[in-house]
Amino acid sequence: MECVFGLVGNGFALVVADTSAVHSILVHKSNEDKIMILDSHKLLGASGESGDRVQFTEYIQKNVALYQFRNGIPLTTAAAANFTRGELATALRKSPYFVNILLAGYDKETGPSLYYMDYIATLHKIEKGAFGYGSYFSLSMMDRHYHSGMSVEEAIDLVDKCIVEIRSRLVVAPPNFVIKIVDKDGAREYAWRESIKDAAALPPTTA
Template identity: 80%
Template sequence: MLLGAQFTEYVQKNVSLYHYRNGIPLTTKAAANFMRGELATALRKNPYMVNIVLAGYDKETGPSLYFIDYIATMHKVDKAAFGYGSYFALSMMDRHYHPDMTVDEAIKLADQCIEEIRSRLVVAPQNFIIKIVDQDGAREHSWRRTTKD
């Protein structure tokens, strides 16, 4: 079985190679379909055990979010989470998410999801990173830490 980090690096290099060879970058949808295809091919040989949430912004179509699971099922979604904490996070998102959220509202919702995971999950992760993906690119917004450095 191959590790998720290896798959991530493999995808990054192939997406860059596509851009280099063709002179145009892949759209978010094309990158998601490439990842799904690679996972489907690997599923028959040496599967990757990864779940993927891919966010992107394309000039023509705007923002998009894709969820791809370890058996190569892909869905375009409005909100996504995976792992044990996803049960709590998705219920918070179902209640509070709306399509025209501002960045501040989205950060507040992310904080609510993190708090819900920390309070309800027995073995909750210690640290969380909030990232923003928009027309300006992908960037780290902030860390939510429960331990001191």
């Protein structure tokens, strides 16, 4: 029941993801961070098979860092999106990665941007988007309430509306979400929305 969604506002882009690591009917942990800080001004939110998601996002992160190390300049958000799409397309013909990606970034020349990529290497530049079962509800909420040029406060209010809708509508809804934002000051964690704590962090029960 994964859910990753994001949007572009006035001078920023943000990505939101559930934090549940599940397999079949089991929840392994409820604090899995599915949004990678790709570099100083890029975020990569991913959903899909856990192994593919972790392996592919780390591969992209290291190659983006390698490009900057070799050339002395970072990739633009558009260039990073096209590189990622190319790697997905190459893998599709060999051993595909079953991951869906929202790539958000901020560039001095062009400002904030958000790119949508699915596991069959589709690439689109978008203003709002979502993956997973939660997308049925978050996309409808964003269709109704999103407008270009949103402030951070308006965007977070919309994110909270989406989370409430997901939690109330899905039969098995993820309880926790992480919100990350990227703007001229860089990519960073903004907030968590938690309804339960991870089991490992809870004190042991006594008989």
